[in-house]
Amino acid sequence: MSEVILEMRNISKTFPGVKALDDVSFSVRRGDIHALVGENGAGKSTLMKVLSGVYPFGSYEGQILFMGEERHFKDIADSESVGIAIIHQELTLVPMLSIAENIFLGNEPRKNGIVNWHEEVQKSKEFLKIVGLRESPQTLITDLGLGKQQLVEIAKAISKEVKLLILDEPTASLNETDSEKLLDLLVEFKKHGMTSILISHKIQEIKKVADVITILRDGATIETLDKGRDEITEARIIRDMVGRDLTHRFPPRESIIGDSIFEVRNWNVFHPTHSDRKVCKEVNLTVKKGEVVGIAGLMGAGRTELAMSIFGHAYGKHITGQVLLHGREIDVSSVEKAVKNGIAYATEDRKSLGLVLIQDVKTNVTLANLENIKEGMFIGSHKELNAATYYKNKLSIRCSNIMQKAVNLSGGNQQKVVISKWLFADPEVLILDEPTRGIDVGAKFEIYTIINKLASEGKAIILISSELPEILGVCDRIYIMNEGKIVGEMPVKDASQEKIMERIMLTQEVMG
Amino acid sequence: MNTFKSIIKNNIRQYGMLIALVFIMIFFWISTDGILMRPVNITNLLLQNSYIIIMAIGMLLIIVTGVVDLSVGSVCGFIGGLAAVLMVRHHFNVYVTMLICLAIGAAVGAWNGFWVAYQKIPAFIVTLAGMLIFRGLVLWLLNGESVGPFPEEFQRIASGFIPDVFHYPGFHLTSIVIGVILSIIIVFLDYRSRRNNQKYEFEVLPLPFFIFKNLIVVSAIMGLCYVMASYKGLPNVLILMGVLAVIYTIITNKTVLGRRIYAMGGNEKATKLSGINTDRLSFFCFVNMGVLSALAGMVFAARLNSATPKAGNSFEMDVIAANYIGGASTTGGVGTVVGALVGAFIMGVLNNGMSIMGINIDWQQVIKGMVLLMAVFFDVVQKNKSGK
Numbered sequence: 001m002s003e004v005i006l007e008m009r010n011i012s013k014t015f016p017g018v019k020a021l022d023d024v025s026f027s028v029r030r031g032d033i034h035a036l037v038g039e040n041g042a043g044k045s046t047l048m049k050v051l052s053g054v055y056p057f058g059s060y061e062g063q064i065l066f067m068g069e070e071r072h073f074k075d076i077a078d079s080e081s082v083g084i085a086i087i088h089q090e091l092t093l094v095p096m097l098s099i100a101e102n103i104f105l106g107n108e109p110r111k112n113g114i115v116n117w118h119e120e121v122q123k124s125k126e127f128l129k130i131v132g133l134r135e136s137p138q139t140l141i142t143d144l145g146l147g148k149q150q151l152v153e154i155a156k157a158i159s160k161e162v163k164l165l166i167l168d169e170p171t172a173s174l175n176e177t178d179s180e181k182l183l184d185l186l187v188e189f190k191k192h193g194m195t196s197i198l199i200s201h202k203i204q205e206i207k208k209v210a211d212v213i214t215i216l217r218d219g220a221t222i223e224t225l226d227k228g229r230d231e232i233t234e235a236r237i238i239r240d241m242v243g244r245d246l247t248h249r250f251p252p253r254e255s256i257i258g259d260s261i262f263e264v265r266n267w268n269v270f271h272p273t274h275s276d277r278k279v280c281k282e283v284n285l286t287v288k289k290g291e292v293v294g295i296a297g298l299m300g301a302g303r304t305e306l307a308m309s310i311f312g313h314a315y316g317k318h319i320t321g322q323v324l325l326h327g328r329e330i331d332v333s334s335v336e337k338a339v340k341n342g343i344a345y346a347t348e349d350r351k352s353l354g355l356v357l358i359q360d361v362k363t364n365v366t367l368a369n370l371e372n373i374k375e376g377m378f379i380g381s382h383k384e385l386n387a388a389t390y391y392k393n394k395l396s397i398r399c400s401n402i403m404q405k406a407v408n409l410s411g412g413n414q415q416k417v418v419i420s421k422w423l424f425a426d427p428e429v430l431i432l433d434e435p436t437r438g439i440d441v442g443a444k445f446e447i448y449t450i451i452n453k454l455a456s457e458g459k460a461i462i463l464i465s466s467e468l469p470e471i472l473g474v475c476d477r478i479y480i481m482n483e484g485k486i487v488g489e490m491p492v493k494d495a496s497q498e499k500i501m502e503r504i505m506l507t508q509e510v511m512g
Numbered sequence: 513m514n515t516f517k518s519i520i521k522n523n524i525r526q527y528g529m530l531i532a533l534v535f536i537m538i539f540f541w542i543s544t545d546g547i548l549m550r551p552v553n554i555t556n557l558l559l560q561n562s563y564i565i566i567m568a569i570g571m572l573l574i575i576v577t578g579v580v581d582l583s584v585g586s587v588c589g590f591i592g593g594l595a596a597v598l599m600v601r602h603h604f605n606v607y608v609t610m611l612i613c614l615a616i617g618a619a620v621g622a623w624n625g626f627w628v629a630y631q632k633i634p635a636f637i638v639t640l641a642g643m644l645i646f647r648g649l650v651l652w653l654l655n656g657e658s659v660g661p662f663p664e665e666f667q668r669i670a671s672g673f674i675p676d677v678f679h680y681p682g683f684h685l686t687s688i689v690i691g692v693i694l695s696i697i698i699v700f701l702d703y704r705s706r707r708n709n710q711k712y713e714f715e716v717l718p719l720p721f722f723i724f725k726n727l728i729v730v731s732a733i734m735g736l737c738y739v740m741a742s743y744k745g746l747p748n749v750l751i752l753m754g755v756l757a758v759i760y761t762i763i764t765n766k767t768v769l770g771r772r773i774y775a776m777g778g779n780e781k782a783t784k785l786s787g788i789n790t791d792r793l794s795f796f797c798f799v800n801m802g803v804l805s806a807l808a809g810m811v812f813a814a815r816l817n818s819a820t821p822k823a824g825n826s827f828e829m830d831v832i833a834a835n836y837i838g839g840a841s842t843t844g845g846v847g848t849v850v851g852a853l854v855g856a857f858i859m860g861v862l863n864n865g866m867s868i869m870g871i872n873i874d875w876q877q878v879i880k881g882m883v884l885l886m887a888v889f890f891d892v893v894q895k896n897k898s899g900k
Contacts, residue, residue, distance in 0.1 A: 314785060339787030353785055356778035358845050367775055368786040370768040378766040385712055403714065421786065 005030040005195050006051075006164060011062035013046055013055060020046045021060070022219045028164070028195060028212075033186055035198045035210035039241055039440030043219040044199050048166055052086045053079040067163070083163030087153045089172060093141045100124035100137035103156045127155040131185060147178030154185070165189070165196040171205060172438060175299030175466075183209050201440070203234050215240040242442050250473030251445065253452040257476060258289030262429045262460050267321035269302075269309040269484075275317055279305045281484045283321070287429060287460040292451060294475035294492075295464045296500050302484040303464045304348060307431045311345035312338035325428060339368060344427035346418045348434035348464070350411075354418040357407035361399050362388035364406050364417050368425040391420035395450055412443025419450060430454065431462040436470060448474055468497045482507050528890065529838060529854045536858060540865030547868050548861070551743035554736070559671065559815060561860035562749040563588065563808035564827065568834040568852040569760050570804035573797040575835050576764075576777040578844025579628065579635035581798065582828050583642030587620050587805040589824030590646040592813030596659035599666060606665045613806050620646065621802020625795035643828070651821045660818025669752075670814035673745045684745030691737030695730045702726060749811060756804075761849045773797065777844030833880075834859055837887040858883065 006028040013021040021043045028034045036044050050060050053073030064071045066082060073079040076086075093102050100120050109119040124137035133151040141149060150170055157165055167186075171179035183205055186196055200206050206213060213225040215237060222240045225232050238249070263286045271277035279302050287293045295303045308315035310323060312335030323332050323343075330341040338345075347353040355364050365388045366373050373383040388402040395416040399409055406417055415435055422430055432451070436444040451474055455461055465471050471478055478495050480488035480503045488503040540548040547553055567584050574581045591613050598604040598612065620642075627638040661667075678685040702722075709716045717725065740746050764770040775783040776790045784790045808827075813819045838855030840847025862883060866876045 311785075312787070334789070335785060336787045336789055345785070347785060352779070353781050356775050356782055356845070358778045359775065363771070363775070367771075367783070367788075370771055374768060378762075379768060379771060381708070401714070425787070 003030050004028065005067060007063075007065040008047070008051065009063040009065070011047065011050055011060055011064075013050055013060040020219050021050070024062075024216070024219065024221050026214060026221065028197060030195055031190060031193050032211040033190055033196050033198055033209050035200060035206040035213045036216065037200060037203070037206060037213060037237060037241060038216035039442060042216040042241070042440075044216055045168065046219075047216070048086060048168065048197070048199065051079070052076055052084055052166065080160055083161060084166070085157035085160060085162040085164070086166040087150075087157060087168065087170060089169045091146075091149050091153055093149055093152060093156075095142040096140060098138045098140055099128070099135060099144075099152050099155075102141055102152055103127060103137075103159050105156075107160065123159070124155070127159050130158060131155045132181070145178075147174045147181065150174065150178070150182060151185075163195065165194060166199070167196060168199045169201065169438075170198070171200065171202060177298075179205065201438070203237055206237070207232060207234070213237065217241060238441055241440070249441075249445070249469070251449045251452055253455070253474075255290060255292070255476050256456065257291045258458070260286045260288045261326055262287040263322075263324040263327075264310060265322040265324065267306065267310070267323075268319065269305060269316035270318045272315065272317050279316060279484050280309065283481075283484075283486055285479055285486065287462060289460055290455050290458050291477065292455050292461045292463055292475045294471040294478040295462060295481055296468060296471045296478055296504075297466075297481035298504060299466060301481045301504075303481050304433055305484075306481070307345055307433055307462070307464060308347075310338070311335060311343055311431065314345075339425055339427070342426075342428035343431070344368070344422035344425055344429070345431040346415075346422055346433060346435060348437060350414050350418050354421075355406045355414060358405060360403045360405050361392065361397065361409070361417055362402040365391055365402075365420045365424055368421050372424070387424055388420075391423065394423075395420055396446065410439075410443070412439040412446065415439060415443070415447060416450070419447075423454070427459070429460045429462065431464070433464045434466065435463070436465070436467070444470075468500055471500075472497065480504060528894070529851065529858065529887065532887070533854055533858050533861065536861050536865070540861060540868070544865060544868045548865055549739070551739045553864070553868070554739050555743055555747060557860055557864050558750050558753075559747060560864065561856055562670070562753055563812040563815075564830050564834060564860065565753050565853060565856045566756060566804050566808040566811065567801075567827065567831045568838075568856045569756055569849055570801040571831045571835055572760070572764075572840060572847050572849055572852045573773055574635075574801055575832070575840045575842075576773055576844055576847050577794055577797055578777045578780070579794075580639070580832055581624065581635065581642075581801050582639040582832075583620075583624060583646060584801065584805045584808075584831055585824040585827035585829075586643045586646035586650070587617065587802065587824070588809040588812060588827055589819075589822070590620070590650040590653070591617055591806040591809030592819040592823045593650040593653045593659070593821070595666070595810050595813055596662070596819030597653055599662060600659050606663055609666075610810060613810055614803055617802040617804075617806020617809070618799050619802070620805070621799040622795070624802065625798030628798060629791040629794035650819075650823070654819060654821050656821055658818045658820045660816075662814060662817055666810075667814050667817055669748055670811045672748045674748060674751060676745055684741040684743075687737050687741040687745045688734075690746060691734050695733050698729060698733070699726050752811075757849055757853060764849055769793075769796075774845055777841075777846070779845075830856075830859055833884045837884055839891055855887075858887075 004027050008024065008026040011021050011024045011026070012019070024043065024047060026047065036047070038044050049055050051064065053075045056074050057072035064073070066084065071082065094105065097105070103124050104120050109116045109123065121137045128135065128137065131151045131154050133148055133155065135144065135148065141152065144152070154165070170182055174182065186198065186209055189196065198206065198210060211227050213232065215222045215225070217240065265284055267280055267283040268278065269280040271279050283306055285293070295306070297303050305315050309319050310332060312332055313319055314335055322329050324330065325342055332338040332341065332343065351357060356367065362384060366384050370379065373380050373387060375383065385402070391397065392399065392402055397416045397420065398413050406414060409417065419432075419435070436447050439447070451461060451463065463471065463475055472492060472495060475492050477491050478489070478500070479486050480500055482504045485507075487507040490499070537548065567588065571581060571584065594616060595609055595613050598609045599606060604612075624638055624642050627633045628635045674686060676684050676686045706716050706722060716722070737746070764774070772783065772788050773793055775786070775788070776793050780790055809824065812823060816823070834855035835847060835852045836842065836855070837858055838847065838851030838853070840851060859880060862880055863876065866879065
């Protein structure tokens with residue numbers, strides 16, 4: 001049994017009206033990868049904020065012991081100075097500065113008060129080597145993909161001689177290859193004695209790399225599982241997280257599929273700025289009434305681009321091809337027209353593209369179909385309240401009332417508001433882009449239930465998702481997309497994760 | 513007691529600036545030995561600030577979309593100059609001139625809107641350019657000299673008073689009657705919305721507070737009307753401002769257009785992806801601003817009874833400041849017409865009060881700057897408190 005590097009004892013943290021952490025104890029052994037899992041709102045982030053000094057000493061109860069000493073962190077700088085670094089979900093790099101400048105931001109090597117660029121670049125090279133990023137230190141952050149930016153964040157942490165690295169959902173926005181790389185890197189660090197805490201929703205990756213798993217629920221520690229000692233199964237982790245057996249991660253459904261109502265023919269889209277790059281190539285697809293059609297693919301396969309270009313040319317240039325509804329070609333040249341013609345698209349980025357966060361639930365729900373709540377010249381407040389209340393109940397949106405601001409809702413409930421907005425617009429075709437990203441297991445189940453319900457009401461649904469189990473669990477039929485092309489189509493009963501991945505890999509090789 | 517506290521807390525942001533205005537007025541009332549509240553001064557105060565208020569209403573929409581228009585002062589001067597040239601030099605009919613001026617104002621707004629909404633040039637730059645362009649045009653139009661005086665009909669829009677139908681000697685009874693009617697309408701509407709809210713089980717002010725609030729509103733209206741009535745009655749511009757305030761309050765609160773403008777200011781991309789043509793909205797707001805600037809330009813010229821090349825100089829700053837003092841957010845999506853009015857009045861009362869007290873223009877500027885800073889600071893503090 002190796003030495004304990006961090007011990008948090010009986011931590012309690014109360015916000016007005018909510019007990020976010022209730023007597024949580026948590027200890028991490030040196031050299032481990034310690035996973036921290038739990039639903040959204042379980043208290044993971046709060047716990048890490050207590051640890052890193054975002055919530056300073058005195059604003060919580062309990063003790064923190066780091067490397068054998070009791071610590072009273074006043075702020076982040078304080079915890080960083082003893083070697084605790086936290087990498088947030090939202091990256092904190094400055095896009096228009098170079099890699100080297102970012103790594104040493106606030107910590108620049110100086111000579112007589114002037115930045116020593118040579119030293120900065122030299123040292124950056126070493127750090128980049130450690131994290132396995134082959135880029136010049138002078139490259140601007142904005143020119144890097146998300147995966148590489150993540151690595152720069154880690155290099156930055158290492159430059160501060162970190163002893164405990166905390167990663168908050170590091171792979172949430174990475175594709176599979178980049179996620180894989182990042183996890184390998186953690187394992188590599190471990191060999192050199194680094195300790196890390198990994199917060200994640202992805203159970204598979206936790207199972208793969210974590211030595212110890214601590215599960216939080218409702219601000220309390222439920223269980224700590226030790227690899228080798230305890231049997232670690234997905235079912236057990238999920239049960240601990242949600243507090244009930246989720247024998248079915250997906251609600252059962254009976255599909256009643258009608259005639260084909262929606263069709264896209266020979267759809268071609270070019271990149272909006274690099275106009276020689278074709279993002280969607282000769283895409284053809286159909287969706288039937290009451291059917292849930294999945295589009296599987298890796299990140300960057302062109303799925304979101306396809307959806308957004310169909311949705312009123314919201315993405316791309318020089319778009320050609322036809323969109324047909326009930327066999328008649330419809331005009332989708334602007335979002336306004338697409339919505340009028342019965343298409344709805346719930347974006348993958350609900351905070352910056354889906355919701356007006358500073359406005360209330362009611363306003364967000366009715367935004368896409370204000371004509372429908374008009375009474376004469378004005379907005380009919382009764383109609384609006386009724387509409388919002390109806391969807392609040394139908395989708396069980398958990399909010400104190402419909403006047404609550406969207407920004408104060410949890411991720412899952414925000415997603416329900418976005419879906420409500422589109423249901424209120426009464427579309428025939430509903431495109432859902434990563435509808436369960438970043439939301440917890442319980443809320444996911446609810447979203448799946450909603451999808452089923454909508455399909456049974458006769459809507460045609462297109463589901464874009466990077467999680468293959470989700471595609472397999474929810475859809476009737478699956479399109480596989482890679483590098484802008486549809487490379488395969490299969491009914492769900494013939495599909496498996498292996499088959500889908502195989503199809504993607506196969507076409508990649510052929511093209512490569 | 514607890515509920516009393518929470519009521520105060522919940523409403524302080526909404527009414528904070530209004531309360532500040534009242535305190536400022538009381539302060540100057542005392543420190544100017546009552547001169548501030550004299551009928552003639554109150555009338556002056558309204559006339560002096562009418563053009564700022566008219567533009568502040570237009571600017572509210574622009575600020576809610578998340579940008580500012582720096583050209584309004586120059587546009588105001590330009591249209592004043594245009595009116596003068598048409599009427600004084602070319603003897604155009606007053607009403608024809610007014611229509612032409614409003615149309616040109618719309619065209620000016622469309623010019624700004626075209627670059628901002630459809631060519632995606634930052635509004636700051638477009639309107640900064642507009643500020644120079646239209647200042648240049650007014651200099652050219654007037655050959656650098658003042659043009660006036662205006663026909664009496666035109667002067668009346670800025671310095672006239674509504675006619676008295678009762679002819680009661682020494683007292684403008686019509687003004688009182690208008691005040692009474694207005695009070696009844698306001699109380700009735702507020703009561704109706706309260707009843708509706710109760711029906712939907714939303715939180716409403718407790719009855720005593722409701723009565724208290726309405727009592728204050730009614731006494732403010734009646735007080736103003738009484739003061740005005742004992743001088744020359746309600747000025748025409750006050751009616752104009754009142755009508756504009758009501759129309760724009762309805763637009764912002766009750767119409768689809770208003771809802772869309774606020775949504776756009778809150779999150780432009782999300783609004784666009786909800787099937788709303790945000791470019792057209794932005795364009796509309798600038799056209800609207802142009803028309804209101806033109807109106808303000810005419811009011812200002814009519815009040816001075818001449819158009820000068822310097823007219824409207826730095827008005828944009830007062831107009832923008834009025835909105836921020838009134839609680840509008842610099843990032844868009846937040847702000848009210850009433851807030852803009854209150855903000856404009858705070859600036860106006862400060863100007864007026866300090867002038868009466870004989871404070872020099874240099875210190876007036878310093879104090880106005882501090883008030884702007886403190887008002888926004890107060891807002892930020894409130895937001896942070898409620899955020900936690």
